[in-house]
Every structure is written in C-alpha cells, then in structure tokens.
Amino acid sequence: MIKVIRLQVYLNTLRNWVSLDTNKCVVKPILFVTSANISQGDVPIDIAQRLGWEIFQTSKISENGIPFVKHMYMDVAKGVPNCSYYAYSNGDILYSHGLIDTLRAVSEV
Helix, strand or coil: CHHHHHHHHHHHHHHHHHHHCCCCCCCCCEEEECHHHHHHCCCCHHHHHHCCCEEEECCCECCCCCECHHHHHHHHHHHCCCCCCCCCCCCCCCCCCHHHHHHHHHHHC
16 A cells, blocks of 8 residues: 555646656756665656656665665766756656746846
8 A cells, every 4th residue: 555655646746747847948847766766766767767757877876775875966967067057856746837936046146
C-alpha cells in the first residue's frame, strides 16, 4: 500500500513540474536517481522521461544511500552549464504557476 501511495506522489510531482512551464523555457526538471531506486523500481523513470524530465544518476551518496545535495548541484552545473538558476525541491512539494512568474520577474531584475 505504501508503495502505491509513494508512486502516486511521484506521478503528481512529475506532472506538476511539467505543467508549470509548458513552453519549456524557464524550468528544466531533472530527476536524480540512485542505483537502488533503479534496481528496486521505486521511481517511474520511464514516465518521467516521457514527460520531458532529464534523468541524472546521483554521483555521490552516503553510506545510508542518501544523495549529497552538494554533489547534485555540482552534477547539474556540469550537465546544464548555461542555466541561470539551480534549485532543489523534494518530490512531495507541488508548485503553482507563481513559481514561473517569480523566476521570470527575478530574471528581469
């Protein structure tokens, strides 16, 4: 049951981010996965890719399997070097179009 609920949360998040920026000119969603996520089938990678997400393998994790956020930022900076802003968000947080409006306003200043 928990796995089904977790999958629904992931799907809601994947769809939410894609719906925020339909022209794909402000937000480039990137999903970080670990080898454990992939082997256990915890993350719907195929759906994320179909929705336009880019998939990055987490380069460094703790001995408990938790990714290091610092390295995630470094990996994105290398993989998407011309980006103006980088941000991290947990997969259980949903946003409104206000996020895109805010990013556009900040970019204009």
